[in-house]
Amino acid sequence: MDRSSITKWLLLGLAIFLFWQYGRKAIGIGPTANEHQPINIFADVSAPAARIDEQLCQLETGDFKAELSTRGASLRHLTLKGANYYQTNEKNQYDRTGTMDLVTTTSEARMPLRTDLRDPDGAAAQQTAYDDLDWKLAAHDAQSCTFTYADPTTSLTKIVRATGKPYQLEVDLKVQNLAAEPKKHRLAIEQTSFIKKKDIEAGFMRRQSEHTTETMSSAGDKTERQAPTDFDPDSFKKKEFTTEGWRRGPGDARFVAVSTSYFSKIAIPVEGPATPAAETRIEDIWNPIFVERAKDPELGHIYRARLAYPERELKPQESVEYKVLTYNGPKDRTHLAAVGHGATDVLNLGTFAPIARALVWYLTWLFHLTGSWGVAIILMTITVKSALFPLSLTQIKSSIAMRKLKPEMDALNEKYKDDATQRGLATQELWKKNGITNPVLGCLPMLLQMPVWWALYSALQTAVELYHVPFGPFIPDLASPGKYFIIPIVLGASSFMQQRMMPPQGDAQQQKMMMYMMPAVFTAMMLFLPAGLGVYMLTNTWLGIGQQLLVERYLKAQANSPGTIEVREKTEGGGGKPTPTLGKGKARVRG
Numbered sequence: 001m002d003r004s005s006i007t008k009w010l011l012l013g014l015a016i017f018l019f020w021q022y023g024r025k026a027i028g029i030g031p032t033a034n035e036h037q038p039i040n041i042f043a044d045v046s047a048p049a050a051r052i053d054e055q056l057c058q059l060e061t062g063d064f065k066a067e068l069s070t071r072g073a074s075l076r077h078l079t080l081k082g083a084n085y086y087q088t089n090e091k092n093q094y095d096r097t098g099t100m101d102l103v104t105t106t107s108e109a110r111m112p113l114r115t116d117l118r119d120p121d122g123a124a125a126q127q128t129a130y131d132d133l134d135w136k137l138a139a140h141d142a143q144s145c146t147f148t149y150a151d152p153t154t155s156l157t158k159i160v161r162a163t164g165k166p167y168q169l170e171v172d173l174k175v176q177n178l179a180a181e182p183k184k185h186r187l188a189i190e191q192t193s194f195i196k197k198k199d200i201e202a203g204f205m206r207r208q209s210e211h212t213t214e215t216m217s218s219a220g221d222k223t224e225r226q227a228p229t230d231f232d233p234d235s236f237k238k239k240e241f242t243t244e245g246w247r248r249g250p251g252d253a254r255f256v257a258v259s260t261s262y263f264s265k266i267a268i269p270v271e272g273p274a275t276p277a278a279e280t281r282i283e284d285i286w287n288p289i290f291v292e293r294a295k296d297p298e299l300g301h302i303y304r305a306r307l308a309y310p311e312r313e314l315k316p317q318e319s320v321e322y323k324v325l326t327y328n329g330p331k332d333r334t335h336l337a338a339v340g341h342g343a344t345d346v347l348n349l350g351t352f353a354p355i356a357r358a359l360v361w362y363l364t365w366l367f368h369l370t371g372s373w374g375v376a377i378i379l380m381t382i383t384v385k386s387a388l389f390p391l392s393l394t395q396i397k398s399s400i401a402m403r404k405l406k407p408e409m410d411a412l413n414e415k416y417k418d419d420a421t422q423r424g425l426a427t428q429e430l431w432k433k434n435g436i437t438n439p440v441l442g443c444l445p446m447l448l449q450m451p452v453w454w455a456l457y458s459a460l461q462t463a464v465e466l467y468h469v470p471f472g473p474f475i476p477d478l479a480s481p482g483k484y485f486i487i488p489i490v491l492g493a494s495s496f497m498q499q500r501m502m503p504p505q506g507d508a509q510q511q512k513m514m515m516y517m518m519p520a521v522f523t524a525m526m527l528f529l530p531a532g533l534g535v536y537m538l539t540n541t542w543l544g545i546g547q548q549l550l551v552e553r554y555l556k557a558q559a560n561s562p563g564t565i566e567v568r569e570k571t572e573g574g575g576g577k578p579t580p581t582l583g584k585g586k587a588r589v590r591g
Helices: 003-026 233-237 333-339 353-370 373-387 389-404 406-415 420-433 444-462 483-501 508-525 531-560
Strands: 056-060 064-069 074-080 136-140 144-151 154-162 168-177 183-185 188-196 214-219 222-226 253-259 263-271 277-285 300-308 312-314 319-330 570-572 577-579
Touching: 056 136, 056 144, 056 154, 064 319, 074 319, 168 312, 188 253, 188 263, 188 319, 214 277, 214 300, 222 277, 253 277, 253 300, 263 300, 263 333, 312 319, 319 333, 353 373, 353 444, 373 389, 373 531, 389 406, 389 531, 406 420, 444 531, 483 508, 483 531
Parallel strands: none
Antiparallel strands: 056 064, 064 074, 136 144, 144 154, 154 168, 168 319, 183 312, 188 300, 214 222, 214 253, 253 263, 263 319, 277 300, 570 577
16 A cells, blocks of 8 residues: 555545534534424423512632522622633624623523422422522622522522632532421532524534533543434433433433533532432523524524432431532633542543643643743644654655656556556565665654644643634634634645655556645645644644755765765766676775
């Protein structure tokens, strides 16, 4: 198999990956167009007919400002502090004056940190009469809010406090049965987000948006991620779904989360009478006046991830307490590690996670050294390219030798144009005679770089350190595609130049196709991928071109230097007849 064949297979694999990432959306693969999920959105929620006036409680730390409501004792707003944490609009345009609010739901029954104590499948002796409760704000300061609820049968106290650690809130809940008979409750506390489909698919050629969201459940030793396609109408028939229509992870919950590319809201069980289950659900929000979901311009999804504790019966005057730790902020590796409980698993680093973690660590170290994330990416690329140079050197030498053999290769292709087997054998013999490494081995550096490339792609997709960080006049954000498509154009031109330097092999039409296809693929890729990855690929391409030119110059200088030994025939006088050589296997020293 020659290099052009291997390159074609690599391109095929890349095309499959790009289709899987982006193409399915473009051609509409997903839920059936006119079929609804078998769940009653909001129909299972009850609230008292007469509501008490809402009160708000604000918490503020150096990292965020939170606002909680007595309607459900849940979050209404959580805005992040920080120069780079501003929101982009539905067209992926920046609004540096706006603040980023991690609370995107508006329905009382779908707010983050809402406390649900009723079990729809439970007995009639429920501890509370309603799902949505009107709490009272009993006490508050800058670091904590204390909510209480009381009726003839129930006393509830819920305290939400800042822990003092970055982006963390702690929820303490005490449930006491005041009735003369036993009462049952089932605690569920969740994290939620609402995202419109048009916000996710906004941008040129449906470029993946930073608003792309997933739910996560970590239970036992397994962490699972879910997208809307995992909650198609038929999915609810699977065994992992409960009778309430929630997807339950196997084993005891470690945490649940709702995450975008760069931010996450996590809930972690800390204390309680039993270990909860990790459950997720993504609900279609689809106006029924539209027969097909695709026709609804406001089509969206509510992403829900909850800790569902087992049903608990309390005797008269008995009480029980629960404690849940939450993280609501950027997917910063240092902050997530401080949370513990496996929270760093919200970072989706893909198949090559160990490599990605090492690259991010090294990238962060280079940033602290240089003060620029763009320069750090360039230096990291130089490091990787230098480490692989010994392998690249073999490929470069082979490519130079192949270029010199082009006339003989052309003669072989013409001589055996109708016999591919014989042509291959003759080609192998020619390579062996001239000491040329099989081009398959020449592709080894490319193959070794593929895990690095995929790992870096995964790392940059979650590297909030690069979020809204500019680099130069044409890159306003290293975490999203650059401005004016400068990087795709320059990368395509550089790739074309690199292809022109490669030795010709095989069929001429295939050579021509590869010369134009490879640059076209790289150009198209960078229309979708983060600019930080473009900086890596562009630097890597230029380094490859530089290495090729330097090695060629060095070998040419070596060939022309005095003392080079060359076996040759000597022509005599004007007769034009060759004189006998110095003897078989002997050499004449030139110069």
